[in-house]
Amino acid sequence: MNLSLSSVEWHAGSWKFSADASFCPGVHLVAGRVGSGKTTLALLSSRLIRPDTGTIGYDGIRAQTLSFQYPEYHITGSTLREEAESYGVDPTAACARAGIAGREDQDPFRLSRGELKMFQISCILMRTWDLLILDEPFSALDCRAKLAVCRAIDEIQSGIVLVITHEQHILPRTDYLWEMRSGVLTGLGTLPEALFAWESAPGPVRMLRDRGILPANLRRDDMLEAACRMHEYG
Amino acid sequence: MQDARIRLISVISLSIATFLSVPGAILALLWLFLTPKILKGAVKSMAFWVILLFVGIVAIATQLSGNDGISYLVRTSVIILLGFSVYREWHPxxxxxxxxxxxxxxxxxxxxxxxxxxxxxxxxxxxxxxxxxxxxxxxxxxxxxxxxxxxxxxxxxxxxxxxxxxxxxxxxxxxxxxxxxxxxxRTSKRDIIMGILAILILFFSFMPVRDIFILLM
Known part of the structure; x- marks a missing residue:
């Protein structure tokens, strides 16, 4: 199973997106500053927009989906029940997982954006995907919800998962790190070595890196463990 | 077209010309061909074709009821195309x-x-x-x-x-x-020429087709 972007280019006026990359099964964290081209990568990878040049290959990928940054864009039903059913998941379980148990017959627009985001992410994560693209999955969520999403991503056993985010504090277990740099997708490799090359690294990662300490991964526990090592190194 | 004032005058002139007569609509369509890029973008719009479909249905019904459905179809289509083209040129x-x-x-x-x-x-x-x-x-x-x-x-x-x-x-x-x-x-020479052409089209649309040929001869 593989997602490949071969010499892909896409233009919006004078701005250019370019990528030459291959995504194998595992969790791929794509970081980058605002406006660097992360959402373009999500749209291209899910084939919602076509590249101007180059090809996007889906090798062995049959079930794929994309989670938009704004959860309202996903709404196609007039109740949460209909909405959950549109994903092919059990409405009661989806509501319970999103922390809004018993509200199956409620209008999705009556939820706050955070609640709606959690509900929509829950629906998506309740199914198995060969390719799962999560564009800013942590936006509008509080710390507790972000941690719940991270745990759910950690539990994914198969398929390619692209977590595209500029989140700086709460991140999931990551197998491969990528960075969007002014429209250019750059592969940084596997963790923890990839952390050396991460230009837009979160503050805690930069602080640890400057002291020669690398966390094993990007989960909160990994960061805490690395922070504890600071005392050992003085 | 850079100057929004000339564009507004042109659109009003061409809309009236198109509404008044089929020759006026055809001339307005030819005017649109002066900006082929914008016209191409407007024609590519799915919404344009959906609206055109409804106009087509009304035109058929009009024709079947003994009125001039073809004239309605031509004039309304050009007005819609004009609207879509101008919309594409709008800047915040x-x-x-x-x-x-x-x-x-x-x-x-x-x-x-x-x-x-x-x-x-x-x-x-x-x-x-x-x-x-x-x-x-x-x-x-x-x-x-x-x-x-x-x-x-x-x-x-x-x-x-x-x-x-x-x-x-x-x-x-x-x-x-x-x-x-x-x-x-910002007004370019092209804006002025296109504006004058639009006003001329309005002028011609008030005249019967026969008179236009007499004028040209």
Whole structure:
């Protein structure tokens, strides 16, 4: 199973997106500053927009989906029940997982954006995907919800998962790190070595890196463990 | 066309010309060919063809009832094409500048502000609609009549939310009525030529076709 972007280019006026990359099964964290081209990568990878040049290959990928940054864009039903059913998941379980148990017959627009985001992410994560693209999955969520999403991503056993985010504090277990740099997708490799090359690294990662300490991964526990090592190194 | 004032005059002239006669509509269509890039973009729009479909149905019904359906089809199609082409040329802030230039900093500013917000709303609705279609395709669902209420509600809801935010923003910034705006317009030679052509088309549309040929001879 593989997602490949071969010499892909896409233009919006004078701005250019370019990528030459291959995504194998595992969790791929794509970081980058605002406006660097992360959402373009999500749209291209899910084939919602076509590249101007180059090809996007889906090798062995049959079930794929994309989670938009704004959860309202996903709404196609007039109740949460209909909405959950549109994903092919059990409405009661989806509501319970999103922390809004018993509200199956409620209008999705009556939820706050955070609640709606959690509900929509829950629906998506309740199914198995060969390719799962999560564009800013942590936006509008509080710390507790972000941690719940991270745990759910950690539990994914198969398929390619692209977590595209500029989140700086709460991140999931990551197998491969990528960075969007002014429209250019750059592969940084596997963790923890990839952390050396991460230009837009979160503050805690930069602080640890400057002291020669690398966390094993990007989960909160990994960061805490690395922070504890600071005392050992003085 | 860079100058919004000339564009407005051209659109009004061509719309009247198109409404008045079929030759006027054909001349307006030829005028649109002077900006092929914009015309191509307008023709590529799915919404244009959907509206044209409804116009076609009405034209057939008109023709079958013994009236001139073909004339209606030609004139209405060109007016719609004109609208789509002009819409593609619009830049944010242009209506505000135009309105202030026309009606001054009080009434003009308020009117321009309302027009700008309406245009932004149209843009946002178009984007929201595209995203909703993407959501349907991601869920493996086919767009159908059953989904029209949900999608319509989504568009209205997002628009109302945005309108409330905009109203709050204006109130926070102390907006009551009017405002200062110094519009600047850049006029190219091409703008002037196209403007004159549009007025000439309006002039010709008032004349019977036979008289136009007499004039040309």
């Amino acid at each position: 802030g242009e209506f505000l500048g135009l309105s202030v230039w026309l009606f001054g900093k009080k009434t003009g500013f308020d009117l321009g502000c309302a027009m700008e917000m309406s245009m932004q709303g149209l843009h946002e609705a178009s984007r929201a609609f595209t995203r909703s279609r993407s959501a349907l395709s991601l869920k493996g669902m086919q767009p159908g009549i059953r989904l029209i209420p949900a999608m319509g509600f989504l568009l209205i809801h997002t628009r109302l939310m945005r309108a409330r935010e905009q109203a709050d923003l204006l109130a926070t910034r102390g907006y009551k009525a009017g405002g200062s705006c110094c519009p600047e317009f």
